[in-house]
Amino acid sequence: MNVKPMVTDGRRSVRLASVATVTLLAGLLSGSGSAAEEGGAAVAVDYDCALPGRTGRVTVGVTTDFPESGTAGTPLESGPVTVDVRLSRADVEALVPTGTEVVASTATLDVEVGQKDRSATARWTNLAAPNSEVPADGDMSLVHTGAVPSVTLPAEGDATFTAGRLTVELRAVTDGGREAAPDSGMRVTCEPGADTDRELATVPVSHDAPDPRPSRTAGTDGPADPAAKTGDGIAVEPGKALAAGEDPCPVEPPEGTADWGDAPKPPDGDPVLEVDIPGGGTFGCAYAVGLANVYKLNGALIVNDPAKNPGLISVLANVHRGQRAANAKGGYYLRLDSLGNLDLPDADSTFLTFGFQPVSAKVEFENGPLTISTGNIGMGAEKKYFATASFTQSLRMHDVKVNGTPLDVGPDCRTEKPFKVVLNGDFPKYVNVFGGGPMNGTVDIPAFSGCGTGGEDLDNLFTAAISGPGNVIAMNQGMTCVPSDSSTFCPPTMPTLPGQEPPVR
Incomplete structure (x- = not known):
């Protein structure tokens, strides 16, 4: 998981004074993208689900940001969705093997889109709940999140979105390894209850310009909607299903060597046996x-923006293992190390400084091999889980523009040395590299060098405005797709940006 603090430079003119340049840098970095907008209100829908041996009533909370209005012929985009499926502990225990502590699940929700006499079904697929802890008692909440397809309405008029069939697939998650075998869980199919309100939203759709043709009313000749042609229908963005023969992981396997030096150390005691796992790891x-x-x-700035053709991380899962027996001095220790490659696209950024001055820049991220270490220390009630991701990184800035005018910072404006990024995840939000989940950490950005051309040295300006400790990173990794195992989550799911998870009430 790549963490890239975005850093940029800007000036009103080539001769701008140093203090003004620092101010522009501050404006560029503290502009838009600092916070996600709040999600929409949750809608509760009652479902009748085919549970083991019976049909049970399950409450599902559906939350997403529908736009306030739309334009005919223009894709109507909804924000990230959350589908919160609440199951009793007894139902969960009937769906997964006895003793399961953590489950991963994916959900698919069919949403019926209607406008006047038109209708279509938008299938919200690959909604992922990577790791959910099975509670000791009471209900369990499986919170699935993900992106949804856009819908294009051909004419003006209210568009209604209504919840339809829901399917949820659960799988058990092991302590330090990957999800258990496909037979470790079940698929649950649910239909909306006959007495439940299924409407998620109503969005008014208009034309971007007045229609010069006279309107018609019901009972007169011609179509009731003058903006629609006979046969025009609601268009749903193609789903994420793979075409025949399509590669779900169009990236090369990572290269390098796992470095577990930043993972938690075992208590003092007998040595830990370090072993390369035969087979060289599982590619995903x-x-x-x-x-x-x-x-x-x-x-704050967006890293690997999901709305801008984000890059995939390639993974070799479980390439190395460190282990010490429970009866050894110091107690039990297990660490599974995975190797990743962080070849992600440059980031784009545009901000207004002084309230009106637009500044844009690109940032290139040069990353070393990524190591993700997961495991646990101790046994029984003393067991503690851990998840750590670490790699080195350098930042290079280029294509800086102030009010559309290029500002030449040179070809080698970068941090003067690579810096270490270390992120940590909390159990059960992050159990292993297969299930993914959120990770957080801080980085110390070093000084800059090589910035400026023609004898103009901008190094100190970048260093003064940006460099230093305490820069917080929040990342969210989606479930890992393993092409060799059709039971895993392929194609890879797109996680939600931290802070943009819609509230579920």
Whole structure:
């Protein structure tokens, strides 16, 4: 999972004074992208689900940000969705093997889109709940999140979105390894209850310009809607299903050597047996998106923006194992190390400084091999889980523009040395690399060098405005797709940006 604090430079003119340049840098870094908008209100829908041996009533909370209005012929985009499926502990125990502590699940929700006499079904697929802890008692909440397809309405008029069939697939998750075999869980199919309100939203759709043709009313000749042609229908963005023969992981396997030096150490005692796992690990790919704050400037920027053709992380899962027996001095210790590659696209950024001055830039991220270490220390009630991701990174800035005018910072404006990024996940939100989940940490951005051309040295300006400790990173890794195992989550799921998870009430 890549964490890349975005850093940029800007000036009003080539001769701008140093203090003004620092101010522009501050404006660039503390502009838009610092916080996600609040999600929409949750809608509770009662479902009748085919549970083991019976049909049970299950309450599902559906939350997403539908736009306030739309335009005919233009894709109507909804925000990330949350589908919160609440099951009793007894139902969960009937769906997964006895003793399961953590489950991973995916959900698919069919949403019926209607406008006047038109209708279509938008299938919200690959909604992922990576790791959910099975409670000791009471109900369990499986919170699935993900992106949804856009819908294009051909004419003006209210568009209604109504919840339809829901399917949920659960799988058990082992302590430090991957999800258990496909027979470790079940698929649950649910239909909306006959007495439940299924409407999720109503969105008014209009034309972007007045229609010069006279309107018609019901009972007159011609179509009731003058903006629609006979046969026009509601268009739903194609789903994420793979075409025949399509590669779900179009990335090369990572290269390098796992470095578990930043993972938690075992208690003092007998040595840990370090072993390369035969087979060289399991190849897969995943998306990871997030936010990076710059402490000095109180600003946050999007990392691997899911709305801008995000890059995939390639993974070799479980390439190495460190283990010590429970009866050895110091007690039990298990660590599974996975190797990843962070070849992600440059980031784009545009901000307004001084309230009106637009500044844009690109940032290239040069990353070393990623190591993700997961495991646990101790046994029984003393067992503690851990998840750590670490790699080195350098930042290079280029294509800086102030009010559309290029500002030449040179070809080698970068941090003067690589810096270490270490992120940590909490159990059960992050159990292993297969299930993914959120991870957080802080980075210390070093000084900059090589910035400026023609004898103009901008190094100190970048260093003063950006460099320093305490820069918070929040990342979210989606479930890992393993092409060799059709039972895993392929194609890879797109996780939600941290802070953009819609509230479920």
